[in-house]
Amino acid sequence: MLSHLPIPIQTRRHYYDLPPLKQKDRVLMTFTVKQTIASCGGKLLKLTHQSQCTRTAMDLNVYLPKQFYRQEGASKKIPTIYYLSGLTCTPQNASEKAFWQPQADKYGFAVVFPDTSPRGDNVPDDPASSWDFGHGAGFYLNATRDPFMENYQMKAYVYEELPKLLSQDVELFQGKVDFLGNIAISGHSMGGMGALNGIFNYYNKYVSCSAFAPVVSPSTVPWGKKAFSGYLQEQKEWAQYDPCELVKNVENSNEKNILIHVGSNDPFMEQLKPALFLENVKGTSWEKHVDLNIVEGFDHSYYFISTFVPEHAKFHAKYLGLLD
Numbered sequence: 562m563l564s565h566l567p568i569p570i571q572t573r574r575h576y577y578d579l580p581p582l583k584q585k586d587r588v589l590m591t592f593t594v595k596q597t598i599a600s601c602g603g604k605l606l607k608l609t610h611q612s613q614c615t616r617t618a619m620d621l622n623v624y625l626p627k628q629f630y631r632q633e634g635a636s637k638k639i640p641t642i643y644y645l646s647g648l649t650c651t652p653q654n655a656s657e658k659a660f661w662q663p664q665a666d667k668y669g670f671a672v673v674f675p676d677t678s679p680r681g682d683n684v685p686d687d688p689a690s691s692w693d694f695g696h697g698a699g700f701y702l703n704a705t706r707d708p709f710m711e712n713y714q715m716k717a718y719v720y721e722e723l724p725k726l727l728s729q730d731v732e733l734f735q736g737k738v739d740f741l742g743n744i745a746i747s748g749h750s751m752g753g754m755g756a757l758n759g760i761f762n763y764y765n766k767y768v769s770c771s772a773f774a775p776v777v778s779p780s781t782v783p784w785g786k787k788a789f790s791g792y793l794q795e796q797k798e799w800a801q802y803d804p805c806e807l808v809k810n811v812e813n814s815n816e817k818n819i820l821i822h823v824g825s826n827d828p829f830m831e832q833l834k835p836a837l838f839l840e841n842v843k844g845t846s847w848e849k850h851v852d853l854n855i856v857e858g859f860d861h862s863y864y865f866i867s868t869f870v871p872e873h874a875k876f877h878a879k880y881l882g883l884l885d
């Protein structure tokens with residue numbers, strides 16, 4: 562019996578050593594590094610791991626800033642920004658086009674780019690094969706409707722399981738990164754909704770929240786109505802994933818702040834409805850803590866996102882304690 566022997570690191574971390582995924586597997590594994598890419602002053606790690614929540618392998622990218630690689634022992638842990646991507650995205654889109662990396666080096670935070678849904682041949686997809694439901698469109702919720710509830714548990718995955726697993730991988734992150742305590746959340750479009758739902762549903766978890774062109778009222782717009790009716794068993798479940806509803810019911814007791822940018826030329830404006838968010842914020846404890854900017858001429862793309870990432874990075878850096 563050799564099973565008690567420690568697995569050599571090189572072998573354990575090799576991508577091709579991942580066991581084939583079995584649908585019913587509930588085996589907990591740590592992260593496997595698929596690729597390490599030098600980027601700006603730090604490194605982008607392309608990781609994969611087995612998720613208990615989605616019962617699939619999940620890919621993600623983690624950017625470790627230059628501060629992580631400094632030789633001298635830093636006294637404080639490096640905080641983390643979780644960036645939730647939009648419809649159709651994998652962890653690559655934002656890693657390649659949002660330009661968070663120079664900002665992460667500037668202030669000294671890590672960035673986690675999770676995937677937008679479970680994937681694989683055994684994971685049910687949109688029967689109509691459209692891009693706004695199913696693979697790449699998990700809406701950061703816990704599905705309660707068959708056949709999606711088996712794998713589409715993105716709420717539990719993104720806000721709970723993933724931060725916990727990252728914080729436990731001491732071998733990879735050497736205890737130098739804070740994935741659980743001093744963390745912020747951001748996102749784009751469907752992921753902007755995910756970021757807002759993150760701060761509302763897990764108020765004590767995130768120090769700050771920002772969003773690029775978020776879907777703020779999913780219960781009333783086509784993308785959201787399709788997703789909620791497809792993934793959720795009952796209409797009464799919808800409100801827990803709807804920022805316009807949550808903002809009225811979650812007390813902003815610690816005066817946390819939300820920064821939002823939306824392009825005035827966004828072709829998906831009927832899905833976003835930023836004005837509706839402001840209406841719902843009015844009269845709540847969030848009223849003075851939501852900074853919503855409609856920016857002239859910008860669209861929905863990563864040209865828009867990358868333009869305002871520096872502003873969002875500075876905003877989060879303040880609340881993560883990274884500004885002097």
Ligand SMILES: N[C@@H](CCC(=O)N[C@@H](CSC=O)C(=O)NCC(=O)O)C(=O)O
Nearest residue numbers: 647648649650654692749750751752863
């Ligand atoms: N594939 C679609 C366009 C889908 C799209 O624009 N997706 C956005 C997010 S939309 C809201 O969640 C996105 O981020 N795309 C990835 C990118 O790299 O731009 C179509 O063909 O129209």
